[in-house]
Amino acid sequence: MESNPAIKTWTPATIVMMLLIIFGVGVGVYRMINGLGATTNLNDVYPWGFWLGLDVLGGVAMAAGGFIIACAVYLFNWKKYRPIVRPAILTAFLGYLMAVLALFLDIGHPFRLWHPSIMWQYHSVMWVVAMHVIFYTTTLGLEFSPMLFERLGWEKARRAVGKIMIGAVIFGVMLSTLHQSSLGAVFLIAPSKMSSLWWDTKLPFHFLVSAVAMGLSMVSFETALSQKFLHHKVDKEIYFGLARGVMIVLGFYLCLKLYQLFAVASPGMAFDGSVEGNMYLLEMLVGVILPLCILAVKKYRQNTRVIFSVNVLVIVGVLLNRMNVCLFSMESYNTWRGMSYSPSWKEFVVSLGVVSIGVFLYKMSAKHLPLFTH
């Protein structure tokens, strides 16, 4: 197979991405030399900031599409979604690589990133998370490898992977489900710091369900983009199906969140005008209520344009949720401790660079790999 001549490597968008990557790498190198204090605005009260909330928590949630579509096609046998399996797996793979890259820069000793693999402390959710990242990234690599082998014409390797593909998918679905929930479980230890608008013993489940909604939206979103910019034609039914999925999952998520609001927190907390309350309302409006209202109308559910906007809302909403859990839920505790945090420009530049690397690699894969062959 040949590279796709319809996709041009050097478009204005790619040049912008290249610049962002160069800036990002520059600041990344600066961080390696000068440390976290010189690069970020993190402090002892806000030990986790923008990189962790957006790139790691958000990035992993965005990658949820991979395991959902793989599960739908290989385990549920919903053949309709076969055309988007490969892009979904690629997104997940790139998403995890980006999360690992962000983690690498975020931890105090980047070159000790491997420590959890030999220094076991299985009581720690963070250790569980680290193990999931290692295994799932490997599994995704395996699920992704046939595209590479096809391109290189390595028939034997391709067939070997084909034999264990189903096993890999089942393993991957298990890992991914647990990884999404474990990221929520990380925060279970902080009930006396987080606002109960978010903190709940069900937090792992909340993370899983919102990640599924996000994953479905993300797949639909990027399929639409690929259709527009990378000439990937897919059946409209796929969008409609995904939108239905988003609606069902979001509906369930809304029930969970409402139950939590009334049973664990109190509705008054959302409307008391505090930072937490406002951020909570914003997150729920953008990511859950608005999309649900739109999707409730059948006409809109069958309009790819409207679906696209809904996807954007859901993605932004879930990203907001991750930022809220990681940062804003502890706002009043942190103010009480007398500290504040807003990301430095260097943190933004690195985040943009990381995202650009992901998008650029996706585009290159679309050009050079059999990504859209059904």
Next chain:
Amino acid sequence: MAINRRDFLKFSAGTGLMLAAEANVGNRADAKELPRDAVGILYDATLCIGCMSCMVNCKKANSEPGGALYHRETAGKIPYEYEGEEKKYDAPTGLSADTLCVIKAYRENSDAQGGVFSFIKQHCLHCVNPACVSVCPVAALQKDPDSGIVTYNKNRCFGCRYCQVACPFGIPMYEWEKASPSVVKCQLCNHRYAQGSYSACCEACPTGASLFGKVKDLREEAARRLALKPGDTYAYPVNHIEHGKTTEQVVPEYVDHIYGLDEAGGTQYMFLAGVEFDKLGFNPRITNQIYPEYTWSYVSHVPQLIGALLVAGTACRIVTQKLDKEKDRDK
């Protein structure tokens, strides 16, 4: 450094909710008992005169090899935190990467004469079931099985800062300014304890406000003090409860509570005071729940979940494949 009352009130509004949430967690399987030879500190705020001898001696003792502030690159230097232009004396305003132990003052109605007043000494509480130890993915933080001291090994730590998020008391500090940073927190002078000595803060305390000893002795001592009659005199032990040195003092009016007996499942550093503890800078939302149980109730289920998900996935695949074949046959 003064403690701000208004922010505190705003913040404590959530306390009731947390107490309600506490009932949800009942998994005690992972809880550890207090080690038999556990050592700790009893701080009696009513005896503290705010001389800060403890802070001075802490910094000195911990800058020596083995201490929590010792770094090979800066060996022989004590990390003072100067305030202003004149570098006259160490003036930390709170815990930091250079300060393991700090004395703060609480004053109510600062203009009024004879208002409520108290000092408070902050450092790691060496929890019986430490959240920081339970969350550290590489076991850089560990609890000594005999002394119960919570130690830190900078060679294992990879800097995820989960300990900072997890510690309900906000104790671990990070060396943000270094390219090769470590977590910094009080290790109860573990390096001195190993050589038969004891915590530098207690050694330097002239009044017995910071008293070192076995936790069970300290608990008894604290209970004894609460039972005393205000206005009587009592021979307060000084420095180390086993060393027999005492000083006679008039018994003050205590708040009837030993902070650290039950908080966060119990701590080896305990407090007595004449002012309610909520006012002394303790996070009012800290409950008596054993913190590691919050996460353990999730982690302990992971193996089952792995099994269940693998079985469910496989079963799903088998069933759908069968249905598919049947459909083909029907056609």
